[in-house]
Amino acid sequence: MAIETTSFESRGERCAATWYLPDAVGERWPCVVLANGFSGTRDWILPDFCRRFAAAGIAALAFDYRHLGESGGAPRQIVDVGEQRADLLAALAHARRDPRIDPRRVALWGTSLGGSHALTVAADDPDLAALILNMPAIDALSGANVEEKRKRAGVSRARTVAITLRLVGAALRDLSRAARRADPLYLGVYGEPGEAFFTDPELAPRFRRVAEGSPTWQNRVAARFLLGAPRYRSGTFERVKAPILICLAEHDLEVSADFIRAKAKGAARVDIRTYPVGHFDLYHGDAFEQVAADQVAFLRAHLGPR
Template sequence: MVSIAALIPIVIGLFGAAIVIPWDKTIITEPLPRNTTATENCGLINDPKYRRRTVFFPSKGLQLEGWLYTPKGVEGRPPIVVLAHGIAGQKDMGLHPFAEVFAQRGLAVLTFDYRNFGGSDGEPRNWVSPKRHLEDWEAALDYVRSTLGAEVDVTRIGLWGTSFAGGHVLVTAAKEGGNISAVVSQVPHLSGFEVSKQSLKSRGVPQSVRLFLAGLHDRARDLVGLPPAYLKVAGPPGSNSFMELNDADMQLYLAKHPEHYMGGWQNRVLARLANEMSRYNPIHYVPKIKAPVLLVATMKDTLCPIAVAHRAAELNSNIQLLEKDVGHFDVYLGDLFDEVSVAQARFLVEKLGAVVPVHEAAEALPLL
């Protein structure tokens, strides 16, 4: 009979091999270096209706990069809306069109990259963490209040977030209480528990376990000082990616991306996110929100279930629900983008008390 003492080195050896050797071909351990080369879409914009410049501010000892939009043709200091992206997203992945619509209608806008993404500092790259994201939202608000008071009205602040950040803005608004004047939450992540249940149903138990174990593998590598392990952000069904998308959704997801990414972004994210998703439930914060909320939900959303959006609307009378009979990624493009973004601008203009610029005076903005 083999003694326990004799088995210990074998167990340690197997554990060590599991840490060092990617046991799943979907796990990526090649380094993802930051690329600081400027891309063609990240510079100053001096539009007839607004101006955009790059700004920097600190978060937990690192520097975040943002774009600050200031409207033209308005008197006094405009209210400001703070924007950020969803899971593994950054500001050059389709946020500029929303910010432009808002700035054209008299709103100042700050959109920023989380730590480890885009123009912001931080290693390893493409680290998605709800806790870290929420800290960056706090840092953005601190920057607005401490630095931008001469340019914008810091007593009238709105929050705008999409997908994963659609949940972040709800959590942030709940924590901020009366300091936030309006919130737009677009196709939001509301319940990690419900998303995990839906994922388990669609992926099956073996594939779900595979995803979870990849997260543990990444954490184990971190504990022993090895480079991180990544999984794809988006991939086809069965790809062991965080978003398993059919061909149509994949095309929509990529359509809002630039030709060249800021920071050298790649389609991968630290696998440790697989061990955090189910514990992140922004819906628990919804009853505490004091600000008016426009919640934009899509009825064919396979990532953020519409039923959870309905539940959120029932939890707080300040929530106005806008539903569209499309999928998760349809709101970023084409005629639906035009419709949704203008509806959001109208909501923000009303709730933040923005002054419509002279160049927009002939274009009345009827309320929702």
Template sequence: MRSDVEFCSEGRTLHGWLYRPGAGADTAAAVVMAHGFSAVKEQYLDRYAEVFQAAGLGVLVYDHANFSASEGLPRQEVDPVLQKRGYRDAISFAQTIPWIDPARIGIWGTSYSGGHVIAVAAIDRRVRCVVAQVPFISGSLSAQRRTRSDLVPAQLRRFEADRAARFRGAAPAMLPAVSADPLQPCAMPGPDAHAFFTGTQDFAPNWHNAVTLRSAELSRENEPAVHIARISPTPLLMIVAQDDILTATDLCLEAYQRALPPKDLVMVPGGHFDPYLRHFDRTSTAARDFLVAHLGAIV
């Protein structure tokens, strides 16, 4: 069974889905889930939630502040600090649901939110286990790889001009999330990113191909993996794509090496978006088995 839910985070109402497992114990373990950079829950998170639900887990899936039906201004702004706080408030909300065991809650994140859950698991001991799929590791290192050094000064000037304009009361500058034109600046470059997002428009109409320019600036400041060694003793599963250029494979593997046990690593072929589609069965099953093992779900 799936129901629509809402909860408050940082003064904003966030909207999502709550999945309750079928027959079994009066209380169930649960997993909290949210999507990555600019993405909304309809972009395949329902498929993961259904796998976890079938294994006896409750699932709370929600949209980040400023996106889809969730409240927040500026619209389409990806604020990593706000989104991490959203995860923590989602855990608090899940703990108020009568049939969820408040001591058995895990978190799952993917891409940008894969970085969020690394940080949240390191600082919030209510988290019993964490799954980070193709996680965002380092804003500074990612920026160095995505932007040629000779183009960085102009990019920083755009950030400064936007900040000055917003201070004067102007609307925030916007940036495409993805683009088919390799010469057009966008938040997530590459044909695979464009194909993934535009391929979901029929069933995810609330996704919009735009983020604030400040989202890119905030991304440069986001360093979730500095916390990774502090996740232990909370169990960590990291799912990494072998040829990921968006959240680079080598950065993910280096971060995994810095994590302390207990930890598990699953490698899948392909690029950043293959875990959602071509290797969905493998990634969803790996996450399901890990969550069940550490949360003690009852089928």
């Protein structure tokens, strides 16, 4: 396997990217383009999947969204759904232009928020060869496990409402700052209730490891994201022409597996796998090994020789 740094342009800004290339010569390679989740940079989670895909003979392209990691864009640490989807489209075009890649055998892979991006892009791309959705966060309201998260945290409904109002207030103040071109108002990716997006105490070790092992990742995102979080548009799954593999976590507190199953029923070709773990567990240990093996098998089946 070879690892190469590369870049492409998205709406006038440079997006930093990395190729993971198979150790093979001859015919053009199939390829999968990976879209990371909320606040994710290409040195977090993605390398483990990319290495598995490249070892299986499938080129993998990971990239940083604008405003994050090593990509351009100011101010920093902005997560904008529409802009990130534009970055994914630019990454897909970059992969298809590469002379080493077979443009007829290109797949998309998206995890969490990136799953929402990948699904939306795939719905408008009839030439896509395959789509993998890893715990896709396709709807921030209807598709979120708000009640289960409240119970896990042991927080009353009244306290939940108060925390929600505090977060929305921060988002509104941040939006006002954006209109005045002032510095963003940031919330933690992980932290205390009312001050961060993820607050489950059991996630603390996970995020400590992220901070230690992913040097370009930052534990902060502009609060305005809350006012532009993704909502599912009815009929999106039905418009996807490519075969779909959906990997769900049975004990996911961030994404409702039931919601995903219900919406995916309309897809023409879909394989849904459920694993007995939580949302972030699919990235680690035995669960990761099983998920990666299933995804490699799926990609081999649908990106095989011409």
